Amino acid sequence: MSEKVFITGASSGIGAALAIEYAKRGATLGISARRSEKLTGIAQQCKESGAADVFTYTLDVTDQDSSADTAKEFIAAANGIDIIIANAGVAYSDKISSGEATQINQVFSTNVLGVTNSIIPFVPTMKENSSGKIVIISSIASFRPIAFHGGYSASKSAVRMLADSWRMALKKYKIQLTAICPGFIVSEMTDENKFPMPFLLETEDAARKMVKAIDNGKKTYILPWQVKMILYATRWLPTPLYYKIFF
Ligand SMILES: NC(=O)c1ccc[n+]([C@@H]2O[C@H](COP(=O)([O-])OP(=O)(O)OC[C@H]3O[C@@H](n4cnc5c(N)ncnc54)[C@H](OP(=O)(O)O)[C@@H]3O)[C@@H](O)[C@H]2O)c1
Numbered sequence: 001m002s003e004k005v006f007i008t009g010a011s012s013g014i015g016a017a018l019a020i021e022y023a024k025r026g027a028t029l030g031i032s033a034r035r036s037e038k039l040t041g042i043a044q045q046c047k048e049s050g051a052a053d054v055f056t057y058t059l060d061v062t063d064q065d066s067s068a069d070t071a072k073e074f075i076a077a078a079n080g081i082d083i084i085i086a087n088a089g090v091a092y093s094d095k096i097s098s099g100e101a102t103q104i105n106q107v108f109s110t111n112v113l114g115v116t117n118s119i120i121p122f123v124p125t126m127k128e129n130s131s132g133k134i135v136i137i138s139s140i141a142s143f144r145p146i147a148f149h150g151g152y153s154a155s156k157s158a159v160r161m162l163a164d165s166w167r168m169a170l171k172k173y174k175i176q177l178t179a180i181c182p183g184f185i186v187s188e189m190t191d192e193n194k195f196p197m198p199f200l201l202e203t204e205d206a207a208r209k210m211v212k213a214i215d216n217g218k219k220t221y222i223l224p225w226q227v228k229m230i231l232y233a234t235r236w237l238p239t240p241l242y243y244k245i246f247f
Helices: 013-024 036-051 064-077 102-129 150-173 203-215 227-235 239-245
Strands: 004-008 028-033 053-058 081-088 131-139 175-182 220-223
Touching: 004 013, 004 064, 004 102, 013 028, 013 036, 013 081, 013 203, 028 036, 028 064, 036 053, 053 064, 064 102, 081 102, 102 131, 102 150, 102 175, 131 150, 131 203, 150 175, 150 220, 175 203, 203 220, 220 227
Parallel strands: 004 028, 004 081, 028 053, 081 131, 131 175, 175 220
Antiparallel strands: none
């Protein structure tokens, strides 16, 4: 029987590449994002790559009710859920000097509330079946603060912590929690970066590695390996010195 996989933020970048990777294994997919035209294109690619079925949902993850309705719809259409990947995210700057909290609040509502809105509606079905995999896309930014992007770093730390907590709470129901912490991956998000991006990974390559980590039941998966090594080797280094050496 094909895997039933639901992915948020699948209209571009990592989410789209993950959808295509699961499509190649013949999965039944639920893909969601706000830009429906982009989603239709990704759905077509998934079908051509071998997906058993693809359901598309125009969804803003900051909308709690719509997220819950979408989860219900997908569970009914696919006849269950095996993997939910909360991938949708934004990396806006804090704009702390603007005097308005609008932009940083958008980061928190997408990257934190968007994750809780997306995952929690699937949990009762996973509990009932005593199986399921929950995947949260965090970031290496969850380990070190980034200047002007404090909201982004904080949001990614928050969701990594959620994964660590939920792993303990859901273990008895055989529900697996994986937090993925990517370094730099080619996507619309990184296209905007004007600074050097060491060890930048191609999107497809990153998605392949992520799927393998999920298959292997990794708890926290940091990629690429060079970034993981640097993070571990420098964990006691003060942040200003860390940035001086590596950026
Ligand atoms: N690329 C990297 O180097 C990198 C590194 C670490 C972590 N990440 C994380 O990886 C995830 C994917 O990012 P990406 O790099 O693939 O960037 P991306 O190409 O910009 O993709 C972001 C996705 O999130 C969706 N999204 C944004 N706001 C949304 C909302 N309110 N409701 C629903 N969907 C929303 C976007 O779709 P719509 O605009 O169509 O809604 C898009 O599909 C993010 O969580 C990001 O923080 C990326």
